[in-house]
Amino acid sequence: MISPARSEFHRRIQDQYEAYPFPWFDVIEAEDPEGRLTTSWNLDLGLPPEAWLPERPRVWVAGASTRAAVQLALQHRGARVIASDLSRESIALQSRIAEQLGLDNIEFRHEDLTRAGYRGEFDFVSCIGVIMILESPEAGLAALRAAAAKGGVVEIMLYGTIIRADAMRSQEILRTIDPDCGARERMALALRLFSSVREGRLGRTHPLVAMGRELAGARPEQLNNLADVVTHPYERAYDVYEVCEMMRRAELHIRSWKNPLLWQPERYLRSEKLAPKLAALGDVDRRQLAYLLGAPLHELFVEDAARPRRFVPVEEQPVEELVARPLATYLEHRFEGDQLVRTRRRPRLVRHPRGYKVSGGERRPGVSAYWQWRILPPVTARVLELADGRRTVGEIERKVAREEKLARREREALRQLLRQLLVPHSRLLAVHPRGA
Numbered sequence: 562m563i564s565p566a567r568s569e570f571h572r573r574i575q576d577q578y579e580a581y582p583f584p585w586f587d588v589i590e591a592e593d594p595e596g597r598l599t600t601s602w603n604l605d606l607g608l609p610p611e612a613w614l615p616e617r618p619r620v621w622v623a624g625a626s627t628r629a630a631v632q633l634a635l636q637h638r639g640a641r642v643i644a645s646d647l648s649r650e651s652i653a654l655q656s657r658i659a660e661q662l663g664l665d666n667i668e669f670r671h672e673d674l675t676r677a678g679y680r681g682e683f684d685f686v687s688c689i690g691v692i693m694i695l696e697s698p699e700a701g702l703a704a705l706r707a708a709a710a711k712g713g714v715v716e717i718m719l720y721g722t723i724i725r726a727d728a729m730r731s732q733e734i735l736r737t738i739d740p741d742c743g744a745r746e747r748m749a750l751a752l753r754l755f756s757s758v759r760e761g762r763l764g765r766t767h768p769l770v771a772m773g774r775e776l777a778g779a780r781p782e783q784l785n786n787l788a789d790v791v792t793h794p795y796e797r798a799y800d801v802y803e804v805c806e807m808m809r810r811a812e813l814h815i816r817s818w819k820n821p822l823l824w825q826p827e828r829y830l831r832s833e834k835l836a837p838k839l840a841a842l843g844d845v846d847r848r849q850l851a852y853l854l855g856a857p858l859h860e861l862f863v864e865d866a867a868r869p870r871r872f873v874p875v876e877e878q879p880v881e882e883l884v885a886r887p888l889a890t891y892l893e894h895r896f897e898g899d900q901l902v903r904t905r906r907r908p909r910l911v912r913h914p915r916g917y918k919v920s921g922g923e924r925r926p927g928v929s930a931y932w933q934w935r936i937l938p939p940v941t942a943r944v945l946e947l948a949d950g951r952r953t954v955g956e957i958e959r960k961v962a963r964e965e966k967l968a969r970r971e972r973e974a975l976r977q978l979l980r981q982l983l984v985p986h987s988r989l990l991a992v993h994p995r996g997a
């Protein structure tokens with residue numbers, strides 16, 4: 562339970578999320594209808610085989626809010642999940658969602674993550690969009706680090722300064738006018754204030770004018786999501802250098818940044834002439850540049866800096882011996898308010914002139930950018946047919962190579978394709994140890 566001696570800061574944050582649980586959603590996707598992605602997860606995390614997560618991982622979702630623990634538990638039915646949040650409303654909402662989806666592997670706790678006191682208990686800790694709204698981000702990071710078991714991985718998402726600039730500006734405007742009002746009063750103030758911004762003076766495209774329009778046209782449930790942007794009591798944001806420094810101070814080692822493609826500056830520039838200059842930059846400078854150009858969210862996997870494990874990319878993982886199963890469809894659970902109204906199976910692949918298109922979808926909490934489409938070659942369909950839950954990745958590779966009479970270079974392309982099909986963005990195969 563929350564200590565009665567909590568600070569004014571905590572009270573305000575709690576008030577905000579009691580009044581406006583966030584995020585408000587109408588769909589939850591289950592990438593794997595069977596909910597058995599734990600072996601695949603090891604590939605996402607780049608863990609060396611000797612440190613792979615157990616089949617029944619212990620998971621802590623710190624600041625779980627309305628759906629984050631459900632999203633993880635749906636993918637990992639064997640996981641034992643603790644979901645903590647300061648907002649009773651959010652926790653209550655999420656437990657109703659979990660119940661309707663038949664999830665019995667989540668325990669919801671109303672608690673302050675910085676005081677929860679977990680010690681070495683979790684194989685995986687997820688803390689998305691929370692650290693920067695804590696009174697002490699340092700205390701938050703220390704709590705996450707302490708909670709991770711030996712070899713445990715921590716997932717963190719922090720806001721970037723660029724993407725949150727308009728949000729922080731409106732929050733500051735509201736604070737300047739009335740620093741003491743509660744969450745609902747602040748929303749009433751925002752509605753009044755932003756609708757009175759003079760479009761004629763500022764111009765139609767001015768961010769504050771746009772905010773006024775958005776607020777005025779919002780349905781009641783959309784206000785929950787706008788509240789997290791426009792009327793949040795207090796948040797921070799960071800650039801890449803600040804994130805790295807924060808992790809260093811917290812004695813957390815950055816294993817990897819999610820969505821590697823988004824962190825390549827070349828992605829945002831066309832000039833070939835610049836390529837050597839970009840390539841000559843150090844890793845952190847390249848990331849900072851990609852951040853300045855594309856402003857991706859800071860989404861990281863970190864671990865205790867005292868015991869870092871090597872990062873093993875999927876290309877180097879021993880996947881040949883793993884049995885593969887197709888993920889050609891996903892489940893879309895549709896909600897109206899807190900009521901599950903429909904569950905549908907949806908295809909992942911769409912035909913395309915060069916083969917198929919696949920969308921990463923909303924596969925993990927907080928990773929909206931996986932929505933980008935990828936083009937996959939026609940042979941993908943044959944791979945999915947062969948992945949019958951009995952053949953291994955190696956067997957599928959050899960069979961397709963024989964059937965298609967592939968030359969050495971084409972065989973290498975097939976090998977790479979198969980590995981691409983094992984990780985987010987274009988994951989179409991789930992893997993398991995033989996006999997599991």
Ligand SMILES: C[S@@+](CC[C@H](N)C(=O)[O-])C[C@H]1O[C@@H](n2cnc3c(N)ncnc32)[C@H](O)[C@@H]1O
Nearest residue numbers: 578624626629646647648673674689690691926
């Ligand atoms: C932006 S939402 C998080 C969203 C969620 N992690 C997700 O990915 O959907 C922030 C959440 O953190 C919670 N929170 C803020 N401070 C907290 C604290 N000290 N302990 C636990 N939860 C906290 C809030 O109540 C709110 O539900």
